[in-house]
Amino acid sequence: MILLSKKYIATILLTVGLTILYSCAKNTGVSAPIAEANSIAQRLVSTAVAQQPNNPKFGQPIGCTLGKDCFVMHYFDRDPSPAAVEFGCGRQTYDGHDGIDFAIPDAKAMAKGVPVIASAAGKVLRVRDGVVDRRLQNQTDKANVAGTECGNGMVIDHGAGWEAQYCHLRQNSVVVKPGMQVEKGTVLGMVGNSGKASFPHVHVTFRYQGKPVDPFVGPDAKLGCNIARNPIWDKPIDYISTGLIRAGFATKPPDQNAIWAGEFSETKLPAKSSALLFWVQSYGVLKGDREQYKLFAPNGQTIADQTSEIKAPSRTWLSYIGKRNSTNSLTPGVWRAEYRLTRGDRVLSEVKREVELR
Numbered sequence: 001m002i003l004l005s006k007k008y009i010a011t012i013l014l015t016v017g018l019t020i021l022y023s024c025a026k027n028t029g030v031s032a033p034i035a036e037a038n039s040i041a042q043r044l045v046s047t048a049v050a051q052q053p054n055n056p057k058f059g060q061p062i063g064c065t066l067g068k069d070c071f072v073m074h075y076f077d078r079d080p081s082p083a084a085v086e087f088g089c090g091r092q093t094y095d096g097h098d099g100i101d102f103a104i105p106d107a108k109a110m111a112k113g114v115p116v117i118a119s120a121a122g123k124v125l126r127v128r129d130g131v132v133d134r135r136l137q138n139q140t141d142k143a144n145v146a147g148t149e150c151g152n153g154m155v156i157d158h159g160a161g162w163e164a165q166y167c168h169l170r171q172n173s174v175v176v177k178p179g180m181q182v183e184k185g186t187v188l189g190m191v192g193n194s195g196k197a198s199f200p201h202v203h204v205t206f207r208y209q210g211k212p213v214d215p216f217v218g219p220d221a222k223l224g225c226n227i228a229r230n231p232i233w234d235k236p237i238d239y240i241s242t243g244l245i246r247a248g249f250a251t252k253p254p255d256q257n258a259i260w261a262g263e264f265s266e267t268k269l270p271a272k273s274s275a276l277l278f279w280v281q282s283y284g285v286l287k288g289d290r291e292q293y294k295l296f297a298p299n300g301q302t303i304a305d306q307t308s309e310i311k312a313p314s315r316t317w318l319s320y321i322g323k324r325n326s327t328n329s330l331t332p333g334v335w336r337a338e339y340r341l342t343r344g345d346r347v348l349s350e351v352k353r354e355v356e357l358r
C-alpha cells in the first residue's frame with residue numbers, strides 16, 4: 001500500500017471493496033471573467049429611435065464548430081437585479097455579463113490558434129494589443145487587470161447604429177488597425193486569455209445605439225427569460241447551457257488550473273504511476289444532475305462503476321474517479337473509461353476515453 005500525502009487523502013471520498021477509488025468534484029468557482037471595455041463612445045445615429053432597427057445579421061465571431069471544438073460558456077445576463085439569468089432561463093451567465101463568451105477547451109488550443117472573425121462588415125474604431133494572456137485565479141489577479149479588462153481586442157462599427165466589441169484576444173495576434181474596413185468573416189486576431197478572463201475565449205458585446213444587446217434575443221426586448229426573441233444571428237446558434245469541456249486521464253488529482261492549461265491529456269502513461277484517474281470537465285451543471293463514472297481494466301474487468309449526484313450548480317465543474325496503484329494493480333494495457341452526465345431522463349453528455357499503460 002502506498003502512503004498518500006494529506007492532500008491525496010483529502011480527495012479520497014470513496015472506497016469500493018478492496019479497491020481504493022479517488023473521487024472528487026470541485027467547483028473552483030471560475031468567476032466572472034469579463035470584459036468591460038474602457039469607455040465605449042456612444043455613437044449617435046440619425047435614424048429616429050422609434051424606427052424599427054434595420055438589423056444587420058451577424059455571424060458567429062469565432063472560427064470553430066460549436067459543440068465540437070468550442071462552445072458558448074456564458075450568455076448575456078437578462079436580470080437587472082444582482083441575480084443573473086440568461087434567455088433560456090438557465091444560469092449560465094453572471095451578474096452584469098453584457099455579451100457572449102465563445103470558449104475553446106484549453107491553452108493548447110489557444111496556442112495552436114483559433115481565429116476571431118468579424119461578425120459583419122464594418123469599420124474598425126479602436127484596437128488594443130500587447131496585454132499578456134494569463135488565466136485569472138483570484139482577486140489580486142483581477143485587480144492587476146484593472147483598466148485593461150477587455151484585454152486585447154477591438155471595437156468595430158458595423159453600421160446602422162450597431163457596434164461590436166471583441167475581447168481577450170491572444171497577445172500580439174491582433175491584425176487590424178483603427179480605420180480599416182473589414183468584411184464579414186475577416187480574421188481579426190486569435191482567441192486568447194488576456195484581460196479579465198479565467199479561461200481562453202472571445203467575449204463579444206453587441207451594441208445598438210450604444211446599448212448592449214443580447215444577440216440571442218435582439219434589441220428592444222423585455223428583460224428576463226422566456227420572452228419574444230428576434231435574434232441578430234445570421235444562422236441559428238443552438239442554446240446548449242450544459243456540456244463537456246474536456247476529459248482525460250491523470251496520475252494525480254488534477255486541478256482546474258492544470259486542466260485549463262491543457263495538461264492531463266496523455267493517451268499513454270507509465271504503468272508504474274502511483275494512480276490512474278479519469279477526469280471530466282463540464283460547464284453548466286445543475287444541482288441534482290447525475291454523473292456516472294466507469295473504469296475498465298485491460299482484461300475488461302469493471303474497476304469502478306459509480307454514480308453520484310451534483311450537490312450545487314457550477315458554471316465550470318471538474319470531477320474524477322480513479323484507482324490507486326496498490327500492489328502494482330495498474331496492469332499494463334489499454335484501460336477504458338466512460339462518463340455520463342444526466343438530468344432526469346436526459347443525457348447531457350457522454351464521454352468515452354482510453355489510455356494505454358505501459
Ligand SMILES: [Zn+2]
Pocket residue numbers: 033034035074097099100101203204
Ligand atoms: Zn464575457
